[in-house]
Amino acid sequence: MDDITAAPPDRQHYGVTFAVLAIAGVAYSLLQSTVAPALPDIQEELHASSTATAWLFTGYLLSASVLTPIIGRLGDMFGKERILVWTLAGLCGGTLLAALANSIPLLIAARIVQGGGGAIFPLAFGIIRDEFPREKAGQGIALISAILGIGGGLGIILAGPIISAFDFHWLFWFPLIVLVISLVATIKFVPESPVKSPGEVDWSGAALLTAWLVPLLIGVSQTSEWGWGDARVWGLVAISAVLLAVWIRFEHRAREPLVDMAMMRIRGVWTVNAAAFLVGAGMYSSFILVPQLTELPTSTGFGFGSSVTGAGLFLLPATVMMMLVSPIGGSLATKTGSRPILLAGCLITTVSFTLLAVAHTHAFEIYVGTALMGTGIGFAFASLANLIVEAVPPEETGVATGMNTVMRSLGGSLGAQIGASVLAGTVVASGFPTESGFTLAFLISAGACLLAAGASLAVPHRPRGLRRAAAPAMATE
DSSP states (O other): OOOGGGSOTTSOOHHHHHHHHHHHHHHHHHHHHTHHHHHHHHHHHTTOOHHHHHHHHHHHHHHHHHHHHHHHHHHHHHOHHHHHHHHHHHHHHHHHHHHHOOSHHHHHHHHHHHHGGGGHHHHHHHHHHHHSOHHHHHHHHHHHHHHHHHHHHHHHHHHHHHHHHSOTTHHHHHHHHHHHHHHHHHHHHOOOOSOOOOOOOOHHHHHHHHHHHHHHHHHHHTHHHHOTTOHHHHHHHHHHHHHHHHHHHHHHHOSSOSSOHHHHTSHHHHHHHHHHHHHHHHHHHHHHHHHHHHHSOGGGSSOOOOOHHHHHHTTHHHHHHHHHHHHHHHHHHHHHOHHHHHHHHHHHHHHHHHHHHHOOSSHHHHHHHHHHHHHHHHHHHHHHHHHHHHHSOGGGHHHHHHHHHHHHHHHHHHHHHHHHHHHHTTOOTTSSOOHHHHHHHHHHHHHHHHHHHHHHHTSOSSOOOOOOOOOOOOOOO
16 A cells, blocks of 8 residues: 555545544444433433333434435535534534433433434545545445444444443443544544535425424334324324425425435436335344344243343344455445345345244354344445445535435334334233244345345446546555
8 A cells, every 4th residue: 555645745545534434434323223222221210201212213313314415415515524524523512412411301302413423424425436546436435335234233232231331321422432533533634525516505495304204203103102003103104295295396396406306316316215225124123123032031932031232242243244245345346336236235135034034043043144134234235325326426426325324214214113013013911022023024124125126126237337526636555
């Protein structure tokens, strides 16, 4: 590798830039998932209701869904590094507030602020596209994209030991340390992007985006309590559908829309977004299903009686495999294109959930299933962002990849709630779900991943490659 001094004095070597972006992405991903296993502890310590505690996820997801495309657009307009610094500063503030919170309303407010950190990913994709040599950009985007899954799995694993040794506040103190480091490193080492797209933020479009997401997320998040047959759930979904139609019509007519509907209709965009939604549903359902299965007492005949820490370890193979295969997927994509990598990832993930559906009574079966799951998700996530970047011009990278990140999160929310609802519907007199409930939930996840494979087949066969505006010269390996 050339010495870093080979780069112009105002720009760092792209390897340094990647390291800083990766650290920021991991910190955000940990915050996304570490809270899940700790919800019972948080509810008990803060004397909160289950409904209020659920808003720790709903508020976070709503904030991420609304703010990610907006902040991505601001990055395209004013400079991705500048907006990334402000995003990290806001995430640090929200995480500090969460670490100090001693009431559920304050913690919910902190989680809403944290949700804006989801924009780290579209901003990072744009920086990599603008800064990296063409032959390295695809692999860099693949690795950052996969961090969303790697960090999510790692968060589930680390939550148990942290809660056992400390209290829930340390779920935020530890990531805060990493975030402060990444903020300082971003200011010092990440160069400002040379690609900008002056314009305005469509605040009316942002308000309508919020308007249709709120009832949708509230309805989905309440299904485990109300049930999928409840009129309130479908009433909220209907309201969301109407407001979604209004939002799409408004964006079609807007002079500078928040989300360009012509861009969203590009075959290489909508097919990848569909795959992201479905793969996200499968991945996040596993974060619910595997821990619940392994924490059931052995008296059920199929549970493992694991602690929260032990249950997290059953997901360790998934996290390890995501880390191992993501760079492989990025390297292969430079030779074969990202489409075959996405298809392979979706099919492997389908196999993993099918295996877990039919074989989950021995520990090694869970380990094999989660290892395959991590392999499939690693390949899929490594290709999703690259396919979006290949399909849109550089000035739309932020908002396009932001919407793809939102689709993963929305799919994850739906997948997790469907899994939880299926299990809740099979609870028997003992107070535990039946084995058939887990089998059905795993099969539903397998079906979602199979549909994702179908969506990947519809992705344009020959990607056109990363289109980058001319960037300043930089050192290369």
